[in-house]
Amino acid sequence: MATSLAMIVLLGLLANTLFTKFRMPGLLGMLLLGIVTGPYVLNWLDPDLLKVSADYRLIALIIILLRAGLGISKNDLKVVGRTAIKLGCFPGLIEGLTIALISTKMLGYSFIQGGILGFIIAAVSPAVVVPLMLAYKEKGVGTRKGIPTLVLAGASMDDVFAITIFTTFLGLYSGHHGNIGIKILSIPMSIVLGIVLGFLIGLVLVAIFKRYHLRDTKKVLFILGSAILLTTIENILKSRIEIAALLGVMAIGAVILEKAPKVAKRLSTKFNKIWVFAEILLFVLVGAQVDIGVAFNAGLKGIVIIAAGLIARSLGVILSTWGSNLNWKERLFCVLSYTPKATVQAAIGSIPLAMGVKSGEVMLAIAVLSILVTAPLGAIAIKLSAERLLTSEGKGNR
Numbered sequence: 421m422a423t424s425l426a427m428i429v430l431l432g433l434l435a436n437t438l439f440t441k442f443r444m445p446g447l448l449g450m451l452l453l454g455i456v457t458g459p460y461v462l463n464w465l466d467p468d469l470l471k472v473s474a475d476y477r478l479i480a481l482i483i484i485l486l487r488a489g490l491g492i493s494k495n496d497l498k499v500v501g502r503t504a505i506k507l508g509c510f511p512g513l514i515e516g517l518t519i520a521l522i523s524t525k526m527l528g529y530s531f532i533q534g535g536i537l538g539f540i541i542a543a544v545s546p547a548v549v550v551p552l553m554l555a556y557k558e559k560g561v562g563t564r565k566g567i568p569t570l571v572l573a574g575a576s577m578d579d580v581f582a583i584t585i586f587t588t589f590l591g592l593y594s595g596h597h598g599n600i601g602i603k604i605l606s607i608p609m610s611i612v613l614g615i616v617l618g619f620l621i622g623l624v625l626v627a628i629f630k631r632y633h634l635r636d637t638k639k640v641l642f643i644l645g646s647a648i649l650l651t652t653i654e655n656i657l658k659s660r661i662e663i664a665a666l667l668g669v670m671a672i673g674a675v676i677l678e679k680a681p682k683v684a685k686r687l688s689t690k691f692n693k694i695w696v697f698a699e700i701l702l703f704v705l706v707g708a709q710v711d712i713g714v715a716f717n718a719g720l721k722g723i724v725i726i727a728a729g730l731i732a733r734s735l736g737v738i739l740s741t742w743g744s745n746l747n748w749k750e751r752l753f754c755v756l757s758y759t760p761k762a763t764v765q766a767a768i769g770s771i772p773l774a775m776g777v778k779s780g781e782v783m784l785a786i787a788v789l790s791i792l793v794t795a796p797l798g799a800i801a802i803k804l805s806a807e808r809l810l811t812s813e814g815k816g817n818r
Contacts, residue, residue: 421466421468421469423466424464424465424466424469425469427457427464427465428453428457428465428700428701428704428705429697429700431453431457431704432450432453432700432701432703432704433700435449435450435452435453436449436450436699436700443803444800444803445552445796445799445800445802445803447547447548447551447699447703447799448795448796448799448800450699450700450703450704450707451703451704451706451707451710451762451795451796452707452796453704453707454703454704454705454706454707454708454709454710455707455708455710455712456707457704457708458470458707458708458709458710459708460710460711460712460713460714461712465708470705470708473705473708473709474767476701476702476705477547477701477702477705477706477763477766477767478648478651479644479648479698480547480698480699480701480702481546481547481666481702481763482644482647482648482651482666482669483644483691483694483695483698484546484547484550484551484554484695484698484699484702485546485550485576485647485666485669485670485673486643486644486647486669486670486672486673486691487550487554487673487688487691487692487695488550488553488554488572488576488670488673489618489669489670489671489672489673489674489676489677490673490674490676490677490684490687490688490691491554491557491673491677491688492569492572492573492670492673492674492677493674493677493678494674494678496566496569497569497573497674499565499566499569500566500567500569500570500573503570503574503740503741503744503746504569504570504573504574504577505574505577506574506739506740506741507570507571507573507574507575507577507578507737507740507741507754507758508573508574508575508576508577508578508580508581509577509578509581509607509740510736510739510740511578511733511734511736511737511740511758512539512542512543512544512578512581512582512733512736513542513581513585513736514732514733514735514736515538515541515542515729515730515732515733515736516535516538516539516541516542516582516585516729517535517538517732518538518728518729518731518732519534519537519538519541519542519725519728519729519732520534520535520537520538520539521534522534522724522725522728522729523537523538523725526721526724526725527721527725527779527782529779532589532592532593533593533777533778533779535585535586535588535589535592536586536589536590536593536772536777536783537725537772537783537786538589538729539582539583539585539586539589540582540586540764540765540768540769540772540783540786540787541725541726541729541761541765541786541787541790542578542581542582542585542729542733543578543579543582543583543761543763543764543765544575544578544579544758544759544760544761545575545760545761545762545763545764545765545795545798546575546576546579546666546763547702547703547706547762547763548760548762548763548795548798548799549571549572549575549757549758549760549802550572550575551695551699552757552799552802552803552806553568553569553571553572553757554568554572556568556806556810557569559812560812560813561806561807561810561811561812561813562750562753562806562810562811562812563813564811564813565745565746565750567746567750567753567754567810570754571754571757571758572670573670574740574758575757575758576664576666576667576670577611577664577667578758579666579764580607580610580611580614580664580666580667581607582764583764583768584606584607584610584662585607586768590771590772590775590777593777594775606662607662609662610661610662610663610664611664611667613661613662613663613664613668614654614663614664614665614666614667614668614671615664615667615668615671616668617650617653617663617665617668617671618650618667618668618669618670618671618672618674618675619671619672619675621646621647621650621668621672621675622671622672622673622674622675622676622679623675623679624646625639625642625643625646625672625675625676626675626676626679626680626683628642629642629680629683630680636683636686636687636690637690639683639687640687640690640691640694643672643673643676643687646672647668647669647672650665650668650669650672651665651666651669653665706762706763706766706791709766710766710788710791710792711788712788712792714781714784714785714788715785715788715789715791715792716785717781717782717785718782718785718786718788718789722785722786722789723789723793725786726786726789726790726793726794730759730794733758733759734755734758734759737751737754737755737758738751738755741754749808749809749810750809750810752805752809753802753805753806753809753810756798756801756802756805757798757802759794759797759798759801760794760795760798760799760802761790761791761794761795761798762791762794762795765787765788765790765791766787766791768787769783769784769787769788770784770787772784
């Protein structure tokens, strides 16, 4: 496994550098590297590493969300709060339901089967979106209206909606009694619980940091360990109550920024350094989950379904930003920012097949195809459009 990790790091750095040199998102190079070296192409990666891949990807995702939290101030949230909530709810809901309906016509699914597929595909990828938005925050691109913060907050809530409704449809298919309407109404509670838990953990950590003199490296370990435990609590309580743990992770960082801004600034620098390694691990391992052969099986119907979902999502983004202070260019940027799929689809795309859902193999194929199509194109679209559609305030004017 150590050899595979060394190969991932070295080749990942090379792929990142090459793609950046050609003005392409570095994450695209790492995703492609994962696909090529993964078990479905060259099969160079140790099977033991792939067995723990989900845990490594979760830790990497936690690191980037902590970075995001350490960069989101109370004033930022005040500017984007209402619009962020709408972006976190409506685009994914519209996309998921659109795919559910189209699937009944194109694939002959029941509405419940369509709902399972729809909300696998509906989740936007924080792994792709968050690093790009953090880079724009640091450069001062779009920060006057808080656009990177808006996309960051909305994307995290978007995942909560998609995953919760996906599990509801899956339960309905399996014969477990449940009410979709009640589940949708319970989502705000899961968001609140996640944020409250993250807030409390953040307060405890700040109190520890103020009372005891700890090196910043140890503080980082305290924060990272606490954030991982928060996601563990989510898994333990999942059967009883939903908790939006990833939003809680962001809340931990935001509380530290609010209560100890000088410490937060130093810790953010530390997390930036850790992210150099975590980024490579995350995107290469996400790429390694992609089976190109399965994706091809989705065929033209899969592409049509994904495209229809993205059109519906784009309409949802436009409606969600209606009445905000964003101009049409900024709203178009938000549309493009909400297109990439990767992390969630890699994590849950195979669940229906494993649980014996009829046509689960087709659902997996379309999920994989959505990663192949939207992750690279979405990342490229965000990168190419940011400085054309957003106003640059310059570094230091954030």
